Amino acid sequence: MKEHSEVTFRILRFDPTMDHAPAFQDYKLAVKGALTVLEGLFEILENQDGSLGMRYSCRSAVCGSCAMHINGAYRLACETQIRHLNSRVITIRPLAHLPIIKDLVVDMGPFFEKYKRIKPYLEASTSIPDKEFIQSPRKRKRLNEIIDCILCGACYASCTMTLTDPEYLGPAALMKANRFVQDSRDEITRERLAIVNDENGVWRCHTIFNCQIACPKNLNPTHSIAQLKQKVIINRLTGRL
Amino acid sequence: MKYHQVIVVGGGLAGMRAALEAAKLCDTAVISKVHPLRSHSVSAQGGINAPLGNNPEGKDDSVERHSFDTVKGSDFLADQDAVDVFIGSSADRVYEMEHWGVPFSRTEDGRIAQRPFGGAGFPRTCYCADTTGHVMLHCMYERAIRHDIKFYEEWQVICLVNDGGACRGVIAISIITGELEAFMADAVIFGTGGAGRTYGKSTNAIINTGSGMAVAYWAGVPLKDMEFIQFHPTSIIGTNILMTEGARGEGGYLVNNRGERFMKNYTPKFMELAPRDIVARSIQTEINEGRGFENQHVHLDLRHLGKAKIMERLPGIRDICLHFLGIDPIDTPIPIQPAQHYTMGGIDCNINCETVLKGFYAAGECACVSVHGSNRLGGNSLLETIVFGKIAGDFASRYAKGLSATGQGKAAMKKALKEQEEKINRLLASTGSENPAKIRAELKSVMFENVGIFRDTKPMQEAVAKVRELRERYKKISLDFKGRRYNLDLCRNLELEGKIDLAEAIAAGALARTESRGSHFHLGYPKRDDDNWLKHTMATHTKDGPKLSYSTVTITKYKPEERKY
Numbered sequence: 001m002k003e004h005s006e007v008t009f010r011i012l013r014f015d016p017t018m019d020h021a022p023a024f025q026d027y028k029l030a031v032k033g034a035l036t037v038l039e040g041l042f043e044i045l046e047n048q049d050g051s052l053g054m055r056y057s058c059r060s061a062v063c064g065s066c067a068m069h070i071n072g073a074y075r076l077a078c079e080t081q082i083r084h085l086n087s088r089v090i091t092i093r094p095l096a097h098l099p100i101i102k103d104l105v106v107d108m109g110p111f112f113e114k115y116k117r118i119k120p121y122l123e124a125s126t127s128i129p130d131k132e133f134i135q136s137p138r139k140r141k142r143l144n145e146i147i148d149c150i151l152c153g154a155c156y157a158s159c160t161m162t163l164t165d166p167e168y169l170g171p172a173a174l175m176k177a178n179r180f181v182q183d184s185r186d187e188i189t190r191e192r193l194a195i196v197n198d199e200n201g202v203w204r205c206h207t208i209f210n211c212q213i214a215c216p217k218n219l220n221p222t223h224s225i226a227q228l229k230q231k232v233i234i235n236r237l238t239g240r241l
Numbered sequence: 242m243k244y245h246q247v248i249v250v251g252g253g254l255a256g257m258r259a260a261l262e263a264a265k266l267c268d269t270a271v272i273s274k275v276h277p278l279r280s281h282s283v284s285a286q287g288g289i290n291a292p293l294g295n296n297p298e299g300k301d302d303s304v305e306r307h308s309f310d311t312v313k314g315s316d317f318l319a320d321q322d323a324v325d326v327f328i329g330s331s332a333d334r335v336y337e338m339e340h341w342g343v344p345f346s347r348t349e350d351g352r353i354a355q356r357p358f359g360g361a362g363f364p365r366t367c368y369c370a371d372t373t374g375h376v377m378l379h380c381m382y383e384r385a386i387r388h389d390i391k392f393y394e395e396w397q398v399i400c401l402v403n404d405g406g407a408c409r410g411v412i413a414i415s416i417i418t419g420e421l422e423a424f425m426a427d428a429v430i431f432g433t434g435g436a437g438r439t440y441g442k443s444t445n446a447i448i449n450t451g452s453g454m455a456v457a458y459w460a461g462v463p464l465k466d467m468e469f470i471q472f473h474p475t476s477i478i479g480t481n482i483l484m485t486e487g488a489r490g491e492g493g494y495l496v497n498n499r500g501e502r503f504m505k506n507y508t509p510k511f512m513e514l515a516p517r518d519i520v521a522r523s524i525q526t527e528i529n530e531g532r533g534f535e536n537q538h539v540h541l542d543l544r545h546l547g548k549a550k551i552m553e554r555l556p557g558i559r560d561i562c563l564h565f566l567g568i569d570p571i572d573t574p575i576p577i578q579p580a581q582h583y584t585m586g587g588i589d590c591n592i593n594c595e596t597v598l599k600g601f602y603a604a605g606e607c608a609c610v611s612v613h614g615s616n617r618l619g620g621n622s623l624l625e626t627i628v629f630g631k632i633a634g635d636f637a638s639r640y641a642k643g644l645s646a647t648g649q650g651k652a653a654m655k656k657a658l659k660e661q662e663e664k665i666n667r668l669l670a671s672t673g674s675e676n677p678a679k680i681r682a683e684l685k686s687v688m689f690e691n692v693g694i695f696r697d698t699k700p701m702q703e704a705v706a707k708v709r710e711l712r713e714r715y716k717k718i719s720l721d722f723k724g725r726r727y728n729l730d731l732c733r734n735l736e737l738e739g740k741i742d743l744a745e746a747i748a749a750g751a752l753a754r755t756e757s758r759g760s761h762f763h764l765g766y767p768k769r770d771d772d773n774w775l776k777h778t779m780a781t782h783t784k785d786g787p788k789l790s791y792s793t794v795t796i797t798k799y800k801p802e803e804r805k806y
Contacts, residue, residue, distance in 0.1 A: 063279040128340050151278055
């Protein structure tokens with residue numbers, strides 16, 4: 001695509017308090033050089049249509065606010081260069097499987113309710129040392145990547161099982177559970193495994209890898225779910241679960 | 242009307258730490274304009290300071306040395322009693338975060354790893370690769386979930402209620418529905434972050450508009466030392482996303498268009514690890530004198546560190562380079578330039594995070610206890626959030642608990658709610674011809690150009706005049722969208738009003754300060770002037786702009802001396 005060219009932003013618009021159904025609205029936009037999708041949305045918000053609803057914060061791919069469906073894939077709007085999409089039409093939808101509040105803004109409530117169900121905090125209450133817990137680089141390495149999750153919801157929206165089973169915990173919450181199961185400092189591994197050993201937990205995952213494909217941080221929730229399944233199986237076979 | 246004994250505004254590290262502390266004694270709730278995990282604390286990369294002595298080269302580190310580095314880094318404007326409290330509890334707060342789950346990078350023997358940072362005599366910056374703020378914010382939120390802290394998400398606070406000198410609560414607008422609500426409280430804590438987006442070329446999140454500072458300023462609480470704005474030496478060109486100081490801590494070089502490591506001409510002993518104000522000015526000098534690339538940037542070169550070290554210690558900045566610049570720092574130098582980064586000044590408060598308004602407290606970047614003085618050392622801001630967040634929560638909850646009568650001030654709250662309703666209705670009905678987006682852009686530009694890295698009398702006078710002009714023009718704006726639901730046009734322009742007033746306090750304070758100290762470098766007065774200016778600037782809001790006054794700097798152990806590196 002040429003440096004100076006016009007693209008169409010085709011944005012799903014919906015205000016559930018006013019509209020009967022979502023509908024696409026087109027906006028024309030001049031693109032000069034490196035412009036991200038988020039910058040394009042701001043251009044529309046500030047100079048074309050102040051009614052546009054969207055979320056944003058860090059604009060550097062770390063806060064998780066602006067995950068949305070852009071030209072066929074879940075992406076962070078802030079790190080997606082328009083020219084890299086190589087298309088004259090940029091079609092933008094909000095995250096799926098979550099209720100729309102307005103336009104590109106969805107209700108993340110169900111997503112975070114499931115996150116809360118897996119006890120998303122380190123439980124290490126019995127032997128707090130005076131200084132830090134000792135954790136070898138080898139044990140610490142197990143947390144690499146899992147701790148990089150920004151809870152943007154892209155994996156959740158891409159997962160077919162979160163659509164068909166509203167109770168399914170989903171990839172982000174399960175990966176968070178694994179983040180603590182893998183942490184040598186955590187003391188409630190068996191309790192966590194009992195939570196995820198449920199028909200709405202790890203066993204609902206059909207290993208389709210959508211979450212792995214969708215993750216804008218290149219993380220692998222599918223792998224976390226497989227690790228949890230393995231732990232659950234061992235614990236069940238040995239009668240500990 | 243809603244009521245909680247303690248209300249915390251801001252869901253970043255300072256706000257959530259304050260809430261966790263206050264909730265030990267009082268019914269506590271947090272109001273945040275974004276989901277807490279979207280707070281700007283998440284963007285901090287490099288690390289958090291504490292003299293743990295875990296690095297072999299830092300085994301002789303101590304509270305005393307960390308305190309001295311902080312005071313010297315501040316160019317002696319920091320209050321030394323505050324620094325004592327700050328550094329004195331640093332190790333406890335860092336260990337506490339580790340116990341709560343922060344996955345710090347480790348030494349071979351399993352302790353918290355520490356790396357060098359600018360202005361520090363020893364490697365004392367604890368880190369988790371280059372995503373320290375991210376893991377700390379997520380851990381703090383996890384802790385808040387564990388303790389069942391009540392959150393009001395996507396509520397923007399637009400008014401702090403001052404009832405004859407006593408704080409009664411806040412008025413907030415629900416971003417989702419557009420409805421206003423009065424949140425009554427016996428004590429209010431602000432942890433609302435910095436005002437970076439008052440400036441163009443900022444490393445800050447888009448949400449860092451300084452709205453909390455503005456709301457406090459409007460309620461009659463003075464702002465302190467607002468002219469001290471930190472410019473981070475290394476942000477990528479274009480988007481100005483931060484390249485952590487950890488990159489230099491790990492051994493990264495700064496190189497000009499002649500291939501020279503030019504810091505040898507400025508701070509030969511410390512090289513790239515001089516404090517941020519000095520490195521930022523050195524880079525800008527190279528660019529201004531024609532030794533930059535395309536007259537706008539120099540290189541941050543990491544290539545000699547090797548792939549393994551970059552992948553292990555700096556994976557986040559590699560990702561940023563790949564996505565936002567299309568280069569891989571493993572084999573290409575990073576084009577960087579200085580950018581606005583941190584607001585050293587803020588809501589004036591004392592060592593207990595108390596302000597002049599009874600029952601109102603502040604912590605974190607929005608506050609100015611004055612531990613950073615005129616220049617903050619890297620790794621001290623994350624520390625500030627958890628040290629003073631805890632203190633603010635402790636003092637606010639004990640104050641609220643000690644009141645003989647609670648839930649006071651219903652009439653003042655109702656009156657404030659009505660006034661704010663009228664203000665919102667006026668704004669929604671406005672039909673002026675001014676475009677607020679243009680005002681916002683002009684404000685950011687004049688602040689960066691005229692009250693930026695190098696300052697001089699005339700440009701600053703022009704900036705003050707320009708800001709006043711923008712305030713007049715703001716009165717004639719009209720909103721594009723008149724609806725209530727998720728009206729970003731409304732919310733962003735409420736913030737713009739605050740930005741304009743903060744910009745005036747920054748510019749007026751800078752214009753008055755006829756010396757150079759820390760981040761404030763005045764070309765007409767290039768020397769520090771302790772005889773006249775070893776004092777804090779206080780800006781009080783009036784309808785005609787800021788009224789400036791000055792207060793004493795607390796000096797205890799460390800007598801001011803020339804700051805050399």
